[in-house]
Amino acid sequence: MTAFEIRQVPCLGDNYLVLVHHPESTTTLVVDVPDADAALSALNETGWTLTHILITHHHADHIQGVPAVKAATGATVIGPAAEAARIPGLEREVADGEKFELGGIRIEAISTPGHTLGQVSYYLPDAGIAFTGDTLFSLGCGRVIEGRLDQMWASLLKLRQRLPAATTVYCGHEYTQANARFALSVDPRNAALKARAAAVDAARAEGRPTLPTDMASECAANPFLRADDPALAAAVGLGGAEPARVFAELRTRKDHFR
Ligand SMILES: [Zn+2]
Known part of the structure; x- marks a missing residue:
């Protein structure tokens, strides 16, 4: 398995942002940016150069740090096509089931609506990790704010079916x-x-x-x-x-x- 280095950073009380670094290609991603200062200081400590910003959904506590981090690093902002209008600076839209590669990192977008209508989870098969935003939490799931309850259940089933049992799962909140x-x-x-x-x-x-x-x-x-x-x-x-x-x-x- 390709080597990856990962740093999970707590911020804003109970949010997390996660940096994923792939040394071989020097690609570095951040998944969600609740707080620009937290992201930039973690980048400073690791010495990694941010290349891409991945967004799970449009809520402020997941995107509000994007403009400042984008301005400081020039990283490309990627997120759900269905929420493009609500994510400032979005440069690349992803849709359900879309497989793409960033530097040396293969990624699959899995649409998981319910908490918001466009929420996307990201699966990185080579790293054996997934980012489920505010859809799947440990021992819980996100509130169904924009979607329907049956839609949220379908999204959770989709994650259960798509993600291998050994997958390490990062979530948006410490709940x-x-x-x-x-x-x-x-x-x-x-x-x-x-x-x-x-x-x-x-x-x-x-x-x-x-x-x-x-x-x-x-x-x-x-x-x-x-x-x-x-x-x-x-x-x-x-x-x-x-x-x-x-x-x-x-x-x-x-x-x-x-
Ligand atoms: Zn949310």
């Missing part, structure tokens, strides 16, 4: 501990979930990130990826219901969970 509390409320006997929740508590107690995660552990522990598990359907009083209906119940309960 894992709160997500774990909700997940345990609907799936209290899930051993994988209990183990992950304990590890998350330990990490947060030491101020460490709980991300990245990986698809295998999310498929085992994240209730939003398991809406088609009959045991989980039964646990929310919807035994025998369609998975999309179970997902809708889970997401709605999470919206009101305190």
Whole structure:
């Protein structure tokens, strides 16, 4: 496997931006730019020269640092075609299923609407990593703001089907501990979930990130990826219901969970 170097940078309280560096081609990407200063100081520390800015979706806490980072580095801004009008400085649009290469890095865009209508996740097969923005979180998923609940379920299923179990997953926010509390409320006997929740508590107690995660552990522990598990359907009083209906119940309960 080609070597990659990755730096995940916390910023704005609970956001992350991630730098991916490919030494062989000296290509460096950043995925989402919540904060320009955080991006530029990480670049300064690593000595990497930014070549591309990848955007998952148009929300301000993912794009507001783009103009300043673009001005400082000249990197090319890439993002979802469906949100082109809402992402300032977008130079290259990507659509669902599109495969492209940046320097030496192969990338696949996977359209995952629901949180926003145009949100795209990015899969880098040679690095074995994916960026799911505000669609898939560890032990959770994004709020369904622009799309429909069944659309979000379809997007999560798509990620589950497309991303190999060993894929390392980077998410837009450090929400894992709160997500774990909700997940345990609907799936209290899930051993994988209990183990992950304990590890998350330990990490947060030491101020460490709980991300990245990986698809295998999310498929085992994240209730939003398991809406088609009959045991989980039964646990929310919807035994025998369609998975999309179970997902809708889970997401709605999470919206009101305190
Ligand atoms: Zn968002």
